[in-house]
Amino acid sequence: MKTLEKNITLGYLAAFGSAISYGIVTLVAQKLVSNYFSPVVASAFSITFGMVILGILFIKDIIVDIKAISFRSLLWVVLAGISGAWGVSFWFVALNNGPIVIVAPVSATFPLVSLALTYVFLKKIERLTFRVVIGSIFVVSGVVIIASMNS
Amino acid sequence: MRVVVFALLASVGFGASSVFIKLGLGSMKSTTATFISLVCGSLILITISIILYPNELVIENKIIFNWLFLSAVLNFLGGRYLNYTSVNLLGVARSTTIIGTAPLFATILAITIGNEAITLPIVLGTPMIIFGLILMISGK
Numbered sequence: 001m002k003t004l005e006k007n008i009t010l011g012y013l014a015a016f017g018s019a020i021s022y023g024i025v026t027l028v029a030q031k032l033v034s035n036y037f038s039p040v041v042a043s044a045f046s047i048t049f050g051m052v053i054l055g056i057l058f059i060k061d062i063i064v065d066i067k068a069i070s071f072r073s074l075l076w077v078v079l080a081g082i083s084g085a086w087g088v089s090f091w092f093v094a095l096n097n098g099p100i101v102i103v104a105p106v107s108a109t110f111p112l113v114s115l116a117l118t119y120v121f122l123k124k125i126e127r128l129t130f131r132v133v134i135g136s137i138f139v140v141s142g143v144v145i146i147a148s149m150n151s
Numbered sequence: 152m153r154v155v156v157f158a159l160l161a162s163v164g165f166g167a168s169s170v171f172i173k174l175g176l177g178s179m180k181s182t183t184a185t186f187i188s189l190v191c192g193s194l195i196l197i198t199i200s201i202i203l204y205p206n207e208l209v210i211e212n213k214i215i216f217n218w219l220f221l222s223a224v225l226n227f228l229g230g231r232y233l234n235y236t237s238v239n240l241l242g243v244a245r246s247t248t249i250i251g252t253a254p255l256f257a258t259i260l261a262i263t264i265g266n267e268a269i270t271l272p273i274v275l276g277t278p279m280i281i282f283g284l285i286l287m288i289s290g291k
Contacts, residue, residue, distance in 0.1 A: 113166025
């Protein structure tokens with residue numbers, strides 16, 4: 001029971017840490033895109049740097065894991081990487097076709113997409129409660145309002 | 152209309168990524184999953200860059216290198232690695248919703264460091280986010 005509680009606390013810390021990192025990186029990305037590169041090139045460089053840094057830091061873990069990895073897991077993770085790149089690419093395509101005042105709020109709805117996909121594909125792994133669904137709707141609505149303003 | 156479709160497609164990509172990673176994390180650590188996803192993303196974005204912006208693929212000085220380094224650390228060690236760790240520990244729904252609050256943190260930074268003004272949308276949006284988070288976190 002204690003391990004479960006510890007894992008949940010760590011999970012929340014990781015999620016908020018990730019949100020804060022993504023929040024800060026927006027400002028860094030603005031600097032890169034406005035002064036040095038087009039958005040796609042900045043992302044390409046940034047993701048390649050990230051791959052090299054992570055590879056150097058966790059080389060031992062990665063080698064051990066890759067030896068024992070199942071093909072099915074590998075496929076899902078590759079799909080995650082492709083869909084992440086898909087998201088970034090279409091985000092830039094959208095920005096090239098219209099104002100950020102539309103793009104930012106619409107793309108901020110991605111947690112609701114995750115929620116719907118979780119309901120469809122992860123029924124056996126994850127149970128969606130009423131609180132989680134309503135909480136997500138409130139959070140996304142608040143973010144959409146703020147994202148519209150930031151645009 | 153076209154711009155909304157493209158933005159929705161972006162949203163689907165971001166949203167699906169967490170679900171796929173949850174399915175893949177069964178037999179590997181978050182570090183390995185992050186690394187593999189970065190290899191895939193890197194290949195795709197570098198290919199697009201070579202095709203569309205071949206003249207831009209040069210890092211001209213150390214200052215730009217440092218900015219890229221900072222961006223990579225924040226985006227992929229701080230952002231994506233912790234994102235995948237939280238998906239593994241909390242599940243997709245909770246973790247994605249919390250990570251979706253990133254614009255709020257960007258706004259807080261812009262107000263505290265960038266001296267931006269507090270506007271009506273911030274006053275309206277922030278309590279909604281906090282209420283939603285409390286509702287979600289307080290549940291079992």
